[in-house]
Amino acid sequence: MDADVIVVGLGSAGAMACWQLAEVHGAQVIGVEQYALGHDAGGYAGESRLFRTGYHESPEYVPMLLRARELWQELERGGRRTLFLPAGVLSIGAPTIAPMRNVLASVEEHEIPHEVLDAAELKSRFPQHxxxxxxIGVLDRLGGVLRPESAVQEALRRARKAGAELIDNAPVAGIEEIPGGVRVSTARGSHTAKSVVVTAGAWAAQLVPELREVLDIRPLVLTWFAPEDPAAFAPEVFPGFIRDLGDVHLFGIPSVDGALVKAGWADAWGSIADPAQLVRFLEPSAxxxxxxEVHDxxxxxxxxPSRHSVHMDAYTPDRRAVIGTVRPGVVVVAGLSGHGFKLAPAFGEIAARSALGLPQQHDISRFSPDRFGG
Ligand SMILES: Cc1cc2nc3c(=O)[nH]c(=O)nc-3n(C[C@H](O)[C@H](O)[C@H](O)COP(=O)(O)OP(=O)(O)OC[C@H]3O[C@@H](n4cnc5c(N)ncnc54)[C@H](O)[C@@H]3O)c2cc1C
Known part of the structure; x- marks a missing residue:
């Protein structure tokens, strides 16, 4: 065998899996990426991602979020890049709606440092809104802003430093079982290993047919605005936010460059049948x-907006990632469903342990690839 594990797709989850496999477990790793390493077509592109522990989706995620936060800090400590801005994240919404109840349950049940602000406090503390x-507002003090491109680059640097072989511009065309392992074929040659981790993002179903009926590829649009006073939106005074108004889900990220503020709609852009169909610009009317709405x-x-960019992510029907073994020797991490970047190091850790046949530290049954039947 050429390696213990081959990782296919060196984006968010794949970079973290390579780092964990090579550095923590000392495994022989080959990582294969279809484009240049750190390219701008991945689900991680777009300058910033929110990290939050007051979790709109469900408080069940909190232990994994706390583990991910430790790993983000560990990744940052080992390098020279800033990966996490501890700006906090403010969730705004009526206290009766399900996402806000989940946020409150997350911070209360797991004793996350937080503040609950009534409408008057919200207006006086954060007059930008x-x-x-x-x-009400719930300020999650463990929340903040991740720098995704830097994080992917840093994890790949750490993996390479620990001995991983990283191959770029080599689209994987097929994965086949062989006695005792797998063969991964690219246009530039093939590689064998005891197991493969497929972390191919929006492209995952092309390599793992089991995911074809499960993953829905959705465009996501980022928009940046130029305020007259960028200092009013600096990370020190303007936490990241999610505002939930029933039909409207707005998110925002403090200015990371001292000029522009990212804010926009989460999840309102339909779906596409194939990653190749992604249109990377938006009509002026849209x-x-x-x-x-942002201005309102x-x-x-x-x-x-003074700048925008269009990206994509793969969604599952229940918006939980798919993590686990789909066939002997084939581990997948896919369907991160628009909220998986913050969890990428925890997912990478889980994938590494699965690929090496080690017991898990978290209950991952909720992420099982088998849960959709068929
Ligand atoms: C605009 C936007 C905003 C988001 N905001 C947040 C947020 O605030 N907080 C949060 O936690 N999450 C957020 N998310 C979600 C998160 O960023 C994604 O879920 C995550 O980045 C997806 O990671 P991935 O590893 O599945 O895919 P990717 O990061 O895209 O990695 C997949 C990699 O596989 C490679 N690949 C694919 N096919 C092949 C092949 N055949 N051979 C070799 N390589 C291949 C790709 O080129 C790519 O590099 C957001 C997503 C988007 C798009």
Missing amino acids: GSITDE LAGVGG LVPDLPAH
């Missing part, structure tokens, strides 16, 4: 729609 009526809710941000 407008039109607050009966909403930009005006998101800009108008954060009035000091102008109504027209």
Whole structure:
């Protein structure tokens, strides 16, 4: 065998799996990426990602989120890149809606440092947010902003330093079982290993047919706005936020460059049949729609974005990632469903342990690839 484990797809989860496999477990690793390492077409692109422990999706994620946070800090400590800005994350919404109940349950049940602000406190502490009526704010003090491109690069650097062989510009065309392992074929040659971890993001179903009926590829749009006073949106005074108004889910990230503020809609952009169909720009009318809503809710941000970019992610029907073994020797981490970057180091850790046949530290049954039947 050429290696213990081959990792296919060196984006968010794949970079973390390589790091864990090579550095923590001392495994022989080959990582294969279809594009250049750290390319800008991955699910991680776009400058920043929210990390939050007050979790809208479910408090069940909190132990894994806390583990991910430790790993982010460990990754940052070992290098020279800033990966995490501890700006906090503010969840805003009516206290009765399910996402806010989940946020409150997350921070209370798991004793996460937090503050609950009523509407009056919210308005006076964070006047950047407008039109607050009966909403509350929950400030998650463990939340913050991740720098995804740097994080992927840093994890790959750590993996390479620990001996991983990383191969770029080599799209994997097929994975086949061989006695005692797998063969992974690319246009530039094939490699064998005892097991393979497939972390191919929006492209995963092309390599793992079991995922074809499960993954839905959705475009996601990022929009940046230029406020007159960028200092009012600096990480020290303006936490990341998610505002839930029933039909409208707005998110925002403090200015990481001292000029622009990222804010926009989460999840409102339909789906595509194939990653090749992604259109990487938005019509002006669609930009005006998101800009108008951002301006209504954060009035000091102008109504027209000064920059935008279009990305994609693979979603599962229940918005939980798929993590586990689909066939002997084939481990997948896929369907991170628009909220998986923050968890990527924990997912990488789990994938590494699965690939090496080690027991897990978390209950991962909820992420089982078998849960959708068929
Ligand atoms: C715009 C946007 C905003 C988001 N905001 C947040 C947020 O605030 N917080 C959060 O936690 N999450 C967020 N997410 C979700 C998160 O970023 C994604 O879930 C995550 O990055 C997906 O990681 P992945 O490893 O599955 O895929 P990727 O990071 O895309 O990695 C897949 C890799 O596999 C490679 N690959 C694919 N096919 C092959 C092949 N055949 N051969 C070799 N290589 C291959 C790809 O080129 C790519 O490098 C957001 C996502 C988007 C798109």
